[in-house]
Amino acid sequence: MDFLGALLSSSVSRRRMLVAGLGMVVAACAGRQQTGSSVTPSATSASSATPVATPRCIVTPSETEGPYFVDDRLNRSDIRVDPLDGSVRPGVPLTLTLAVAKVGTSCTALAGAQVDVWHCDALGVYSDVSAENTVGRKYLRGYQTTDANGAVRFTTVYPGWYQGRAVHVHFKVRTYAGAQKTYEFTSQLFFDDSISDTVYRQAPYSSRGARDTRNANDMVYTSNNNSGAMLLANLTQTAAGYHAEFAVGLKIS
Numbered sequence: 422m423d424f425l426g427a428l429l430s431s432s433v434s435r436r437r438m439l440v441a442g443l444g445m446v447v448a449a450c451a452g453r454q455q456t457g458s459s460v461t462p463s464a465t466s467a468s469s470a471t472p473v474a475t476p477r478c479i480v481t482p483s484e485t486e487g488p489y490f491v492d493d494r495l496n497r498s499d500i501r502v503d504p505l506d507g508s509v510r511p512g513v514p515l516t517l518t519l520a521v522a523k524v525g526t527s528c529t530a531l532a533g534a535q536v537d538v539w540h541c542d543a544l545g546v547y548s549d550v551s552a553e554n555t556v557g558r559k560y561l562r563g564y565q566t567t568d569a570n571g572a573v574r575f576t577t578v579y580p581g582w583y584q585g586r587a588v589h590v591h592f593k594v595r596t597y598a599g600a601q602k603t604y605e606f607t608s609q610l611f612f613d614d615s616i617s618d619t620v621y622r623q624a625p626y627s628s629r630g631a632r633d634t635r636n637a638n639d640m641v642y643t644s645n646n647n648s649g650a651m652l653l654a655n656l657t658q659t660a661a662g663y664h665a666e667f668a669v670g671l672k673i674s
Contacts, residue, residue, distance in 0.1 A: 480524050480672045482648040484608045484641050487591060489547040490539060493559050499576040500538065500563040503548065510560045512543035512578025513620050514662035517610075517654075521571040521594055524670045530571035531671065535597070537564040538575055540590040543625045545583035579620045579663060580612075582632040587639035588612045590654075594671065606671055610654045611642055616663070 501509045519536055522528040539562045541547050548558040561580075565573035580588055589609045596604040614635050620626060636642045642649025654665040 479651075479670050481606075481608055481669045482645055482651055483606060484644070484648070484652070486593070486607045487609075488552075489541075489550050490537075490591065490593070490607075491549045491562065492537075493549065493562055495559060495563040496565070497563045498565055498574060500561050501577055503558050503560040505558055508560075510542045510578055511625050512581070513623060513626075514659075515577050515579045516659075516662075516664045517575045517577060517590070518664070518666045519573050519592065519669055520666070521567050521573075521669045521671065523673050525672075528670065530567075530569065531594075531596075531673075532567050532569050532571060533596070534567045534571075535564050535595045536567060536573045537593040537595075538562075538577070538590055540577070540580040541583055543578060543581040544629060545581045579617075579626075581626055581629070582617075582621075582634070585634055585640070587614075587634050587636045587642055587649075588617045588632075589639075589641070592669075594669065596673075604671075604673055606669075608669075609641055609649075609652060610665070610667055611636055611639075611649050611652050612654060612665070613656060616656055620663075 495504070501512075503510070517538065519538075521531040521534055521536065523531045539547070542561055546553050546555060548555045548560045548562060550556070561577060563575065565575065567573050580590055582588055589611050591609050592607070594604075594606045595602055617632075621629075621632065636649060639649065642652075652667075654667045657664045657666075
């Protein structure tokens, strides 16, 4: 079974408890840890997508884009670096693998899709935002194109927190026919609170004190009948930091 099939299959079992009887979506299972798979992202043709063996296809809930998306068109896997000066944002290392599938009568890996991710740094600050006085900086932003397994992989740091929000990463999936956009989907990933507590005891996160919002109190996590429970990344501790995996199921007509 390929990476996407394995990830979807391992993710579905626990989420069946949350969505039993629903023939819709895929997000990674809440709070469950598993060993990460290594995938090297590369641009591929959508025609190379292959059926994914999975017992159930579940559609990932969409969530608000938020005020901090900037379409910087940075095609890169390591988003820690600020291209303005080459500096690297500090923080606990995090690799993030997203596996994207098209949900229909079966699940099919979505190759050739553009996947953007963006999130705040260890101190809760976004780049390239006038309200944060970071215009021109472009750290912790970038996109990759899904490979034949529908997968992309980013190197980043564990996100920090800011007032009123739980720990999260934004992501957007877009498809194109030439220069014409044909599809767009936006959502957010969340992280297990106990793991965030462990990370935040370390520098530079520890300089900020206790965060004010956990998953259960987050306005996005609790929206749409607590849909954030379906948006928790699978986290595995590594020698360097953490690896996060998440399966994205999209209903594309």
